[in-house]
Amino acid sequence: xxxxxxxxxxQFTNKKIIKPERLRAGDRIxxxxxxxxxxxxxxxxxxxxxxDAMGYHVVPGRHVRDRRLLFAGDAKVRAxxxxxxxxxRRIKAIICVRGGCGTAQMLPYIDFSAVLRNPKIFxxxxxxxxxxxxxxxxxxLVTFYGPMxxxxxxxxxxxxxxxxxxxxxxxxxxxxxxxxxxxxxMITIVPGKAAGRLTGGCLSIVVASLxxxxxxxxxxxxxxxxxIDEKPHRIDRYLTQLLQAGKLTQARGIIFGTFPQCSYxxxxxxxxxxxxxxxxxxxxxxxxxxxxxxGLQFGHVRSKLTIPFGAxxxxxxxxxxxxxxxxxx
Numbered sequence: 001x002x003x004x005x006x007x008x009x010x011q012f013t014n015k016k017i018i019k020p021e022r023l024r025a026g027d028r029i030x031x032x033x034x035x036x037x038x039x040x041x042x043x044x045x046x047x048x049x050x051x052d053a054m055g056y057h058v059v060p061g062r063h064v065r066d067r068r069l070l071f072a073g074d075a076k077v078r079a080x081x082x083x084x085x086x087x088x089r090r091i092k093a094i095i096c097v098r099g100g101c102g103t104a105q106m107l108p109y110i111d112f113s114a115v116l117r118n119p120k121i122f123x124x125x126x127x128x129x130x131x132x133x134x135x136x137x138x139x140x141l142v143t144f145y146g147p148m149x150x151x152x153x154x155x156x157x158x159x160x161x162x163x164x165x166x167x168x169x170x171x172x173x174x175x176x177x178x179x180x181x182x183x184x185x186m187i188t189i190v191p192g193k194a195a196g197r198l199t200g201g202c203l204s205i206v207v208a209s210l211x212x213x214x215x216x217x218x219x220x221x222x223x224x225x226x227x228i229d230e231k232p233h234r235i236d237r238y239l240t241q242l243l244q245a246g247k248l249t250q251a252r253g254i255i256f257g258t259f260p261q262c263s264y265x266x267x268x269x270x271x272x273x274x275x276x277x278x279x280x281x282x283x284x285x286x287x288x289x290x291x292x293x294x295g296l297q298f299g300h301v302r303s304k305l306t307i308p309f310g311a312x313x314x315x316x317x318x319x320x321x322x323x324x325x326x327x328x329x
Contacts, residue, residue, distance in 0.1 A: 017310060017312075019142050019326075019329045020141065022171075023166070028056070029095055030095075031058060031059070032078075033096065034082060034128060036072060036102060038065070038149075038150045040154075043151075044065075046154040048060070050153040070100070079110050082110060083109075083111040093121035093169070094120065097148060098150045099127035099128055099151070103129075103130040103131050107213075112134075122141070123169075125300075130214065137217060141310065144168060144309065145307040146168070146307065158304075160303040160304075164306050172328055181297060185320075187278070188293055190290060192253075193315065196222040197221055197311065198223075199223060199309065200225050202299065203239075204227055207242060221250075222254070222313050224255040226258065227300070228261055231268065232262065248285070251290060253291040254290065255315060257296050258295055260300050281294060291317035310327075
């Protein structure tokens with residue numbers, strides 16, 4: 001359902017929204033591992049060095065290099081690093097080392113009262129979606145779906161990624177348009193305009209929140225979804241589950257990113273049907289009759305935007321434009 005005045009978004013939330021303080025030169029940045037351990041020591045060290053070279057003081061979490069099975073230590077120690085980073089008033093920003101798996105395990109151990117008392121910049125994506133959903137639900141703090149230490153900073157951060165990252169974390173005034181890199185076109189799936197606060201993230205992780213105390217709240221929101229290594233029939237399953245849970249019909253609009261490694265190959269049984277991921281997305285979203293676009297560059301792509309999770313946004317699907325309010329103060 002489109003709205004008459006898409007720029008007025010404050011009416012769409014009954015929660016006090018908290019914006020963190022902007023990032024400044026010389027700030028202390030804590031790096032944490034809420035999900036899997038870094039696979040390559042070199043990328044982790046390069047990521048820290050890159051942040052240092054940019055003029056920030058990197059403070060590793062105590063358990064950032066731990067490993068237990070597929071995870072960066074057990075759930076309690078991973079949560080402890082995040083709690084300590086929020087409690088430490090000297091820390092101005094928290095950036096995750098990487099995604100992977102296991103973030104949801106530690107949600108019962110997160111001190112959300114500490115987040116409320118000491119709101120600050122928090123950055124991650126992919127499996128970190130679980131924590132970002134929980135933080136927004138419990139505190140109203142705007143977080144950032146953006147580049148991580150090993151995954152991005154450790155691999156020679158693309159200029160486009162860097163520019164958009166620092167713009168989002170330092171701009172305190174004007175609205176920001178989320179523009180794709182040159183030659184990366186967006187596609188209108190359903191035309192129209194909508195506005196609301198941004199919520200979403202990695203699609204498979206969002207769906208995994210259903211039925212938990214941290215379940216995504218989509219009422220009057222603009223949703224943003226992306227994923228990697230999920231075939232079209234699995235994307236269909238996720239969207240169908242969200243639809244049957246009433247989550248898509250409550251939304252104001254939907255922004256789809258790109259979905260790397262999500263097409264059928266000749267080895268897949270469904271390859272012969274010649275069905276593309278975009279066909280599946282259209283099948284599930286066109287009947288909703290809410291503004292919807294595909295192809296915004298964020299998440300599991302090298303040149304990525306930083307999405308302010310929880311910030312007010314306007315989606316003009318007809319003209320393929322997304323604008324967001326300043327997400328820091």
